[in-house]
Amino acid sequence: MANSKYEYVRNFERDEHLLPNTWIVVRIDGRGFHKLSNHYGFGKPNDIRALNLMNLAATRVVTSIPEIVLAYGISDEYSFVFHKSMNLFERRNAKLVSTVVSTFTAAYVALWPTAFQSGSAWEDGTAASLDVAMLPTFDGRVVCYPSWENLRDYLSWRQVDCHINNLYNTTFWALVQNGGMSHTEAEEFLKGTVSGDKNEILWSRFGINYNNEPEMCRKGSVIYRDYALETTATIGEPKGDEGDEVWRGIEQPGSKTQAEKMRKIRQKARVVTRHVDIIRDEFWVQRPWIRSGKPGKPPEQDLES
Amino acid sequence: MANSKYEYVRNFERDEHLLPNTWIVVRIDGRGFHKLSNHYGFGKPNDIRALNLMNLAATRVVTSIPEIVLAYGISDEYSFVFHKSMNLFERRNAKLVSTVVSTFTAAYVALWPTAFQSGSAWEDGTAASLDVAMLPTFDGRVVCYPSWENLRDYLSWRQVDCHINNLYNTTFWALVQNGGMSHTEAEEFLKGTVSGDKNEILWSRFGINYNNEPEMCRKGSVIYRDYALETTATIGEPKGDEGDEVWRGIEQPGSKTQAEKMRKIRQKARVVTRHVDIIRDEFWVQRPWIRSGKPGKPPEQDLES
């Protein structure tokens, strides 16, 4: 029985192939997480267990997709960066965004019970089991950045946002939880304040030194594969990056084998999570493989253990 | 602290808004389900528990997104049909596909333990708990169909595919499981056979009447909101559909309220799952609200219960 009579409908399918030689960012966002965090009694301003769960789910995504060179997360959002030389799924937009979103969601839901089993300082344990009518879900989008500078600026934008939001939320919830204000009163009180004001309120009213707040909350979380810096000579930003050469080689036989080999090295690498500054150059200078896309040797501490 | 220095990166975001007044289909597909079904010991040719889990997850999607008028699933794929008049997420491609994929994945993972708790005739119970390194994930894509005929042909295409694949798989696994053939031998044996041949093999060799196989396997599963056919006068295909009028009214004040009201009626409606022919007209003639997009009254059996 041939299927040809109806098969013409495939002609209506359209694939968007993202521009080659650009950095691809897939950013996912929690859907209705304000309501969801109330439903499950998340701690305020931050629920460390929920942030850890985000990081575990993101680690699952990075581990299962070696083409991702870095992920950066704050609150209920995560950005996954694909190297500009990569050609996974022929760079099809819908395939990339749906695979990342589905892998993240699957891990988030599967790991939920473990993440919320042990309570934290703020919690009453209500989050322990998932309600099918209130499942955590995420939407996603894809953005291409043509230059390394654009990508760095994108990540800086997210980390600045992390800082702005977390300082605001920390002060807001201190005023509500410790200062006895209503939500509206706290909101009114903070209108027009700048960073310095909020730091001062936290310190003078509540004895809170904002810089002692958990780094995960203040800096967000960055996930990447860890390699050893091979020689001091390689310290410093690489002059260029691999994009142009890889795309130039796209027609050449043999290039697939090389790509496959690099993929396997990446799959074996240790995926780590850090809460550090990614705006200044230091982070990137010490990890040149993120920009170059070339996997290295495992770091010494891995060899020792 | 202003975020303006880096915020320019938002200018690189691009949204694709799908063409108005077209039927939108989001089709999701299991990623690597061949490997996954082996890992968890799914029954062959069909694992009824796994198919039921697909249907439960899809029902969750339809329930939580009232703009979906119908879903149709076979094997590890599901198609969700949005009415052509809908404007959810301003019809943004990435938002639609990621929301459907994430909602489906979340439900599939969350409901997995329940689905696999009770064994079936074929199972040894290995599927009971999920392995984090082998999580079920789905990718998705969006297709627009301009006419009702195109949409009907799309759904017919999927149902014909269901039939072709299921007849093949049923015969293949009978030859392997009951006929003692290796996978390769069974494959060779079936080369060049047509439907009639396979029916004959099943009957003469194994005493299997293909038409007695479960309807869920032979016809797939269709999910929709159930309403009463209000009067005999409304039986028959509606002359047209609501698309044109809705899009004409897009600028008119008040149209939002009306849409909101219809959305609420839909949210209250009962979502049902059936395993029936959707190629012939009968199914559609008896459920005119699917094409019209106009919710009706609940069916009588609902009122009685």
Added chain:
Amino acid sequence: MANSKYEYVRNFERDEHLLPNTWIVVRIDGRGFHKLSNHYGFGKPNDIRALNLMNLAATRVVTSIPEIVLAYGISDEYSFVFHKSMNLFERRNAKLVSTVVSTFTAAYVALWPTAFQSGSAWEDGTAASLDVAMLPTFDGRVVCYPSWENLRDYLSWRQVDCHINNLYNTTFWALVQNGGMSHTEAEEFLKGTVSGDKNEILWSRFGINYNNEPEMCRKGSVIYRDYALETTATIGEPKGDEGDEVWRGIEQPGSKTQAEKMRKIRQKARVVTRHVDIIRDEFWVQRPWIRSGKPGKPPEQDLES
């Protein structure tokens, strides 16, 4: 000498194929025609020679591209409608828009000297020869309309715009040319007026009956292939249109030959220009071939001549 080293750059090319089974409209607009019409001394509010030139150029486009079923023009813009069943250039966006724009521009420039050779009531003949630093150019865009109703509404939108603009311009220029007002005064004077007011001003102040203005100015110009209405039985809107069947047949051998045959009949047909109402049904009922896309026999008057 192989060109392979650089040829990888072709991988950066992206083609947008417009959704099948939708009506495609390519609309072109004169670039900077306000300045251009002043430079060449076009008559105000309308320069009949310039409008005729638009129509001649559009006729050239329709004649050379048989897939176009209708063109409609007002002022310095023209819309070209491709039948929804057509597959010219595989419906590639850039190819369609650039071909229409280039063909229109070439004809407009080539026919300019003829169009402006004989002066009209308003002209002093300055337009006779083209200045290379002030060449007429056009930009273009593509829009897809999924239903016949959407397409009709699009064309109605343009004809309503024609009416609104022409009534305004006729009154404005009467106030300036015959009423001695400055541009600013006329603009101020017309602020807040409705159609009835403008008709009244024209009549009471200048004895102009707007309905006697040239139909080309009041109704715009519609261009199409003319065929005979074969029998009275075919009068009336066709029940459906050919789109679905054609797209269904897209995989079938032989369909190309049929398409080629129809293309040839169209190429031989007479292309006519009319200045009539295209908002009401009458125009379309009498010319069913525009919607059906099926070419007919030549009209009787053609056979006689």
Added chain:
Amino acid sequence: MANSKYEYVRNFERDEHLLPNTWIVVRIDGRGFHKLSNHYGFGKPNDIRALNLMNLAATRVVTSIPEIVLAYGISDEYSFVFHKSMNLFERRNAKLVSTVVSTFTAAYVALWPTAFQSGSAWEDGTAASLDVAMLPTFDGRVVCYPSWENLRDYLSWRQVDCHINNLYNTTFWALVQNGGMSHTEAEEFLKGTVSGDKNEILWSRFGINYNNEPEMCRKGSVIYRDYALETTATIGEPKGDEGDEVWRGIEQPGSKTQAEKMRKIRQKARVVTRHVDIIRDEFWVQRPWIRSGKPGKPPEQDLES
């Protein structure tokens, strides 16, 4: 009279905004120029008058669109390069391609009579006047290149193509015109030959030294704005280019004024046409303003004259 009833059709318009910070190339191609060149009796293998006309039309495009930093043409095609920092028409795809194609076509048609008035060595003068049924038209497409290396490779690809095609055509037509072969015989004769073979055939059979053929035919034509190299210090490729800074500044007030100032300097610059190697670095090192996008001072020879 309001136009609101039909105006909803504007919601079907879709604009593609090309990715910021990428080099945009609009490439136009003559439509059916094989037939057209026969119709008008173009000289073979090259008609110098026709190539000059291409260059004049392209110069018109570059002159009227200051955002174009370079154009490169061979045979009946021309590539126009927009600087990656530019935001003309908000980088809308259809607007860019249609404007370039229309401006080119208008100039090509308007300048045709002048270009073909004086005959050349090969011509019989048949091209003198344009036939409305055989107007020259062009289609176009847009490609984005993220890096300077990709753009250079694109232009190298076109210049290598120019060389390959011109060497072939020169040999082919020598065999036909001077060697008495038919088209088929010449084609057969050249099958499998490499560059060296063709050079040898030209020299040994016809005494033609290919390197003495006109540079316009062998190298194509490159068009750009000419400025003085301000100091020896600026010789050498600039370290980076302006793209990132410009896009970073996209939100900042004042940036528009600066852009407007640069646009005016560009409009005054002399647009030149050269037939030189653009594959090696030399051309680019001596004209750093093409990559930087920063206009300079006029060259000395311009000041003297």
